[in-house]
Amino acid sequence: MNQLNNTLTLFFSLLVEAFPFLILGVLFSSALLLFVDERRLIAAVPRNPLLAALMGSLIGCLFPVCECGNVPVARRLIVQGAPSAMAIGFLLAAPTVNPIVFWATWTAFRDQPEIVFLRVGLTLLITTIIGWVFSTQKDIRPLLQPAVARAVRPGEKGDRVSFQNSGAGKPTLLQSGTFILGEVGQPLRLDAFSGTASMSSARPLPEKLRLMLDNVVQELRELGGVLVIGTAIAAIVQTTFPREMILSLGQSPVTSVVAMMILACVVSICSTVDAFFALSFASSFTSGALLAFLVFGPMFDLKNIALLASVFRPKPIIYLFALAALLTFLFTLLINIYFS
Amino acid sequence: MATATQRRPRNSMRLQPLLDIAALLVWGVLLLKFWLTGKMRILLHPDYIWLAYSAGFFLVGLAIVKLVQFVVQVTQSKNRAKTPIAPPHFSLFPPGWGSALLLAVGLFGLQFTPQPFSSQVALDRGVTDTLALTRSQPQAFRAASLPETRSLVEWIRTLNIYPEPDAYAGQKVNLSGFAIHPPETPKDYLAIARFVITCCAADAYPIGLPVKLPGGDRSSYPPDQWFQVEGTMATETLNGKRQLVIQATSLKAIPEPASPYDY
Numbered sequence: 101m102n103q104l105n106n107t108l109t110l111f112f113s114l115l116v117e118a119f120p121f122l123i124l125g126v127l128f129s130s131a132l133l134l135f136v137d138e139r140r141l142i143a144a145v146p147r148n149p150l151l152a153a154l155m156g157s158l159i160g161c162l163f164p165v166c167e168c169g170n171v172p173v174a175r176r177l178i179v180q181g182a183p184s185a186m187a188i189g190f191l192l193a194a195p196t197v198n199p200i201v202f203w204a205t206w207t208a209f210r211d212q213p214e215i216v217f218l219r220v221g222l223t224l225l226i227t228t229i230i231g232w233v234f235s236t237q238k239d240i241r242p243l244l245q246p247a248v249a250r251a252v253r254p255g256e257k258g259d260r261v262s263f264q265n266s267g268a269g270k271p272t273l274l275q276s277g278t279f280i281l282g283e284v285g286q287p288l289r290l291d292a293f294s295g296t297a298s299m300s301s302a303r304p305l306p307e308k309l310r311l312m313l314d315n316v317v318q319e320l321r322e323l324g325g326v327l328v329i330g331t332a333i334a335a336i337v338q339t340t341f342p343r344e345m346i347l348s349l350g351q352s353p354v355t356s357v358v359a360m361m362i363l364a365c366v367v368s369i370c371s372t373v374d375a376f377f378a379l380s381f382a383s384s385f386t387s388g389a390l391l392a393f394l395v396f397g398p399m400f401d402l403k404n405i406a407l408l409a410s411v412f413r414p415k416p417i418i419y420l421f422a423l424a425a426l427l428t429f430l431f432t433l434l435i436n437i438y439f440s
Numbered sequence: 441m442a443t444a445t446q447r448r449p450r451n452s453m454r455l456q457p458l459l460d461i462a463a464l465l466v467w468g469v470l471l472l473k474f475w476l477t478g479k480m481r482i483l484l485h486p487d488y489i490w491l492a493y494s495a496g497f498f499l500v501g502l503a504i505v506k507l508v509q510f511v512v513q514v515t516q517s518k519n520r521a522k523t524p525i526a527p528p529h530f531s532l533f534p535p536g537w538g539s540a541l542l543l544a545v546g547l548f549g550l551q552f553t554p555q556p557f558s559s560q561v562a563l564d565r566g567v568t569d570t571l572a573l574t575r576s577q578p579q580a581f582r583a584a585s586l587p588e589t590r591s592l593v594e595w596i597r598t599l600n601i602y603p604e605p606d607a608y609a610g611q612k613v614n615l616s617g618f619a620i621h622p623p624e625t626p627k628d629y630l631a632i633a634r635f636v637i638t639c640c641a642a643d644a645y646p647i648g649l650p651v652k653l654p655g656g657d658r659s660s661y662p663p664d665q666w667f668q669v670e671g672t673m674a675t676e677t678l679n680g681k682r683q684l685v686i687q688a689t690s691l692k693a694i695p696e697p698a699s700p701y702d703y
Contacts, residue, residue, distance in 0.1 A: 102558050105555050105558075106555075106557055106558065106561055108554070109482065109483070109556075109641055110641055110642055112474075112483060112549055112552065112554055113482075113483035113554070113640040113641035113642055114640060114641075114642050115545075115549075116471060116474060116480070116483050116484060116492050116640070117483070117484055117488060117491075117492070117639060117640040119467070119471065119495050120488075120492060120494065121491075123495050123498060123499070207488060207639060208639050208643075210638065210639075211638045310509075313502070313505065313506070313509075316502070317460050317464070317506060320464070321460055321463065321538040321539045321542065322538045323538075324463075324467075324538060324541075324542045325537060325538030325539075325541045325542060326538075328541050328542060328545050329541070335642075339561075376639065376640065376642065379639055379640070379642055379643045380642035382643055383565070383643065383645050
């Protein structure tokens, strides 16, 4: 009985702490999706692949979306001609490198500020490296799902070319409220944001606000559901697993990192609130393991793989996954061995 | 996923917004309820309570706006087809599950009264007189100048800076906490403990100091009961470890404080 009560108190305390941040993240992502035009960003990308990757990684500051919101945004960037380095950098870094996630992590780990800064730093480092690796693939199209690839005009920046719809000869971006590909029945209709790109223009403000509100409710509903499940897992693991087991797993520099990376993948918790989840493990796991969770989770998890599959072919997803996992493992292990 | 959404029957198209509204409303009310009944202090660090109740107000407001929108849409159902709908998202769940889950958990939360962690949790997590290794050291703190005005956490912090127990021998002690009966210590000792939180109850960790009881036997001081402990500090060797022990002159049972944690 006592056990149950402790689990529930833990569960609600995590939810109550995470909810405000979830709302903030959702509000920002909804507002920006409707009010920011990413074509201007693409126009400003540096030619150097390393710089492009770094810039892509930093763009998250302008799009504070968690991993559920950033795949659609990344796809818009790709379709509009962003270089692969930038798109990949954005894809992996945006959920972590943004002000809301920074604040949430700070709130959770203000006792250990190094976790907050290392989280951002490591994410930037890893995503820039991966973006750079992917920049060797000059033409991004072979990596993409055929339907996405058809929509891409490679090597050209979206602002310079009037981007043509594959079917109708009209510039897609000017067709307000339609999907980017414009073809009903394309698999791309899987998600919403391919369409919302064009919402940033040509709609009256009240309508934009209404759409934004709809989007807020939709994201709250879905991310809230994931949050509840993730929080329940955290609370149950914390209170029911024998402490010795968790400690023996959590104190070794290697197993702790591996365990937290697997956990991050399975739990699929949203990056705006994952710091609170990690916090509940703070006393029993190594700092490197907590960082592995905070860095790797937003890049890859079960929920996000399904989203990635709507953009990329399986092989590049495996490469992305392998690179991200190995780099995260390497860096957090180094931190465990040399800094703590 | 999107095509499945499109094929949804009309009934669920109507049900979904209502489910959303109910989930938002229940969560808003839940956050406000925890705040108004003071239970938020059991869940969160006081610094973040404003975030939680702001979220509560926001959710209630959003629910009301959506409800008004819904009523307007239903009454003017002719326009419904024309009003643009934000395209459906991709998600793990079928539509409606997220809201249903949120609604169910929210309703359950309204019935639930959070309780501070028990002494058993403290034992499980390991009571120490040092701040755990994974906790980083406080950057600054002001210890009360008079020993008898130090709280438990101030004692622990002072002890962390200068761990030699003899330095504190004979100093007066007057602090409060709940009782723990650590199985390994003799029967005439208990530990007086508190949970310290930095963010929310999830990171609560126990701190405590052993108390040598004036009456001899700890069975008259049940675990989980809160006590105001008065006495003096002394050095003893307990469980093979030389450490600071409170020689209690009096233990007064007190009700559990409204904010049971230390910060």
